[in-house]
Amino acid sequence: MTDVAAVHGHAKSGFWARLTAPENRGPLLVAPAIITLFVMNIFPLLWSFGLSFFNYRANRQNVPEFVGLKNFERVLTDEKIWDRFQTTAIIVGSSVTLQLIIGFSLAMLFAKHFPMRRIIMMLVLTPMMLSFVSVGVFFKLYYEPTFGLLSWVVNLFSSEPFALLSSSTGALIGIIFADAWMWSPFVMLLVLAGLVSVPKYLYEAAEIDRVSSWRRFVTITLPYIKSLLLLAILFRTIETFKIFDIIYIITEGGPGSSTESIAVNIYRMAFQNFRTSRSGALAYIILFIVIVLTNLYLYSVNRRAHEETL
């Protein structure tokens, strides 16, 4: 270690030479990223982990008391929480399925070069670039019984008053529809990335052999995009699992608590009831689920990388 400077040939400043020595290059280059992430992510994460063992409330002055695992116990035995998990699962399941179907169909449409492709694709990509606030507010308006665009269209066909958000099933459908609309383009991009990677000679060979288009899809296209589809499912599942803004604006979790997702629940617990510590405990349970899902995500990615090298 000490003769690093000597190897380099300049003995003037030992510290600087040691710092920029070849074997320290990795840590040196990584350091800014790790430091930033530690300060802004890891440290707050540890802080809130600590908080979840106390009975801290952000709106009270008194010194928080250590309560051990009580917050976790409270959260895990609360039936309401399980109900919120169920709501979240329904939203995640339906929305991700819809995103896959729509995203996949759109990808098939854009998997060719055609005139004005870039401009038309922009139309489809725009929903992803809207803010949650604007999607929330305007979809709420579209669903509105008297002034809503969608309600107007429905009323052309039926005379029954159409109030989507007033029933719990309807409100769920409204949320799922808005979320799926916003994020299907993302799935489309993923599937497109897969479709582009299919070697063209396979299709040419299939054409010579006069393989039907369905068989061509099953035997050539699907294997190439299968793992990307899996990625899309996992990635969108992780993101949708955290769904908050859209629900908060369109229904605020209602009617009743029928559309209250787990993230909305945490938000309420933390900022309306000021049960800061308990919300931290619940947030950690979510974090744990997200870590498991991230592991699955990486596993499927690695498998794909492995398949490709074969």
Place this chain on the structure above:
Amino acid sequence: MAKQREIGKAGWGHTAVAGIVGFIYFFPVFWIILTAFKTRTDALEIPPKLFFTPTLDNFRAVFFRSSITSDETAATNFILYFFNSIFIAGTAVLLAMLIGTLAAYAFSRHPLKGNDTYLFIILTTRMMPPIVVIIPIFLMFRLTGLAGSYWGILLLYTAFNIPFSIWLVKSFFDELNPEIEDAARMDGSTDWRVFFGICLPQIYAGLAATFVFGMILTWNEFLFALLLTGVETRTVPVAMARTLGGSVGVDYGLLAAIVTLFLIPICIVTFLLQNQLLRGVTFGTVKK
């Protein structure tokens, strides 16, 4: 290299089909843009008005507030908010790219002990629900006086963008042929020149993808901006949400005008760098 993996070609017939589907998909956005040009009564008219006399009043109202007592108009702060959004998102994404590219190069060329563990933890910080850290970050910002300052929100957004910058850029470095770099080193190039002269020019596409993707995600961030920006540093999504309150209900025309204006910069960026987006969506975890 990529040429043999070309996708098929289609003609104007396909353009027509895709155009119709694209327009249907775009319709909710199209309606928002139409609303931006409508008067308050036209905006909520039933049956909905497709044809109307367009007005620019909503766009004027974004920037100038008319006063009840006199004919004079006072400027709103929206120019500042637009500047904030562009400045904060742009700077944070570029900063994250700088820090991320250095780290990505190290992860790719000078692996540390436990390289994969570091990468996993980095990815997890991106996947975690923001609500987990929002309270500590809020307390931290209040204690250090970062709340409401440009530095605070820039630092936070930079951290927010670093994980996928690293993952994405690393996947591009991984794909380069290290033999070229070794050859250059044999010829006496310094590591510095290898990095800037040989590696970086080969991954411009990757940097572009990182930029687009980072911009889309940062542009619309709401929760942290709501809690951590002040009057001077407020971004457009927060200002947008603040127009919702009030006793007269939502002014849809005004909101639509803000949404429309706010879409323009991000659409331009995305359109110019569209081809790189395909790489961005997978966070670089999947190689072409």
